[in-house]
Amino acid sequence: MTYDAAKAWTKLYSGKSDMAYPAEGVIRIFKGRFPDLKMPGPAARQSVIDVGCGDGRHLPLFHSLGMEIAAVEISDEIVSVLKERMNALAIPVDIRAGTAGSLPFQDESFDYLLTWNSCYYMSATQLNFMAHVAEMARVIRPGGWIVASIPKKTSFVFQGSTAHEKPGYRIIGDEFFGGRNGEVMRCMADRKDLETSFSGQFEDFCHADLDMDWFGLAYHWHVFAARRRNIV
Secondary structure (H helix, E strand, O other): OOOOHHHHHHHHHOOOOOOOOOOHHHHHHHHOOOOOOOOOOOOOOOEEEEEOOOOOOOHHHHHHOOOEEEEEEOOHHHHHHHHHHHHHOOOOEEEEEOEOOEOOOOOOOEEEEEEEOOOOEOOOOOOOHHHHHHHHHHOEEEEEEEEEEEEEOOOHHHOOOEEOOOOOEEEOOOOOOOOOOOOEEEOEOOHHHHHHHHOOOEEEEEEEEEEEEEOOEEEEEEEEEEEEOOOO
């Protein structure tokens, strides 16, 4: 059976369930100070796009920081729910349907781009992760920043997965929550593989790790911020 990403995520996010809290890592990156985090904190009225924003959990955080906000999700149905949710919270957001490989915004539109657990899903586009990287870089202003989380190969997400015929990709199968089964994902071999994948468009990498055994699930994630290159 062919995996239908839009159908799977619409089923999850188009309901009326409560919005989750922002991820701790996102709060720490955008509001905290750390010795190895070179990314400057956002100033009021700087812009951010949340690529694969899910239930919208990070949008109120960005609003509290005084940022101008845009967001992308995979289907019009999810976008409709998100618009209603943000309107109810009086949070102005430009929300559109799209994916990491196809962002419906103009070049160099944003100071920051967040892709938290989202840019490595490949079935909705051709199996070309580098095209995702280039597309995300396209909408970031030169000198702007990407903030990303990507599962490590030891993450529970890849438990039960099988290697795709294209190296560096895996087909999800028997994943604990089940909603990703059949999806094709980019699987990074290590931090070097990650940085190589992004370095054509980004520099000044700031790396962190999430390595947590959460009641039997390996929450192992690469986390990084990097500055978009000023390519002429």
